[in-house]
Amino acid sequence: MTETEAPDERRGGWAETSAPVHPLIAGRWSPRSLDPTATVSEEALRALFEAARWAPSWGNTQPARYLLGRRGDDTFDRILQTLNRGNRGWAQSAGALVVGVATVLDGTGQPLPYAEYGLGLATQNLVLQAVAEGLVAHQMAGFDSDAVAELFDIPDSHEARVVIAVGHLAAPGTGDPVTRERDARPRVRRDLSELVFHGDWAHPAYPGAD
Known part of the structure; x- marks a missing residue:
């Protein structure tokens, strides 16, 4: 087992891996305990x-589009209202809410x-760049994509697929106790086998891998 960095008391431990991986990967996680007073800089x-712009794509078609809401602005509030109740409760503390939109039809339809x-x-x-910037990012499927399309006049050639809450981790011992407990659960993945x-x-390529 390789633990890339020391565990953080606010989380269930950094990724324990069967081979060393980059700290950006081992350190990526999806907390819900976010600091409601911290802002995300424009540079970040x-x-x-x-x-995101430099990600690979089929034929360099670059289908990814994003809606950006900064906490306190109208876009943020409209994105927030499309989340389900469980996500809305903690995501309101994010510094930014981002909707990931896929371009599903080309210029000819x-x-x-x-x-x-x-x-x-x-x-x-x-998300990995967020880790590099000292931020955390939590991706969500629990939102109303039809409501996003209506609120933001998204054309039929595009479909909202994910909402990402971006922010700073809350200080230890702060925030909702239930959310803190949820964040502290151990991180678990299937074995490579x-x-x-x-x-x-x-026939597993890595039988009995940790």
């Missing part, structure tokens, strides 16, 4: 979207191949 926000895959690649870049195969599907 721009860096997040620049990272035909389906754009691998659009959601491209949005996923770009968003992973965005269940994920990677060689020869055929019955």
Whole structure:
């Protein structure tokens, strides 16, 4: 086992890996305990979207689009109202709310191949850049994509697929106790023996990996 960095008392431990991985990957997690007083700088926000811009995509079609709301502005409030009740309670403390939108039709109205895959690649870049900036980012599926489309006049060629809360981790011992407990749960992933195969599907490439 390799633990890339010392555990943080606010989380269930950094990723324990069977081989060393980059600290940006080992340190990425999805907390809900965010500091409601901290702001995300404009320089950091721009860096997040620049990272997303340079993600790979099928045929360089670049299908990822984003809506950015900064806490306190109208865009943030409108994004917040599209979240389900459970997400809305903690996400209001984020410094920014971002909607990830996939371009699903090309300029001729035909389906754009691998659009959601491209949005996923770009968003992973965005999230890892957030870690590099000393921020945390929590991705959510619990929102009303139809409401987002209506509130922001998104064309039919585009579909909202994810909302990302970006902010600063709350100070230890602050915030909602239930949320703190949830954040402190151990991080768990399937063993590599269940994920990677060689020869055929019955033979793990890494049998017995930790």
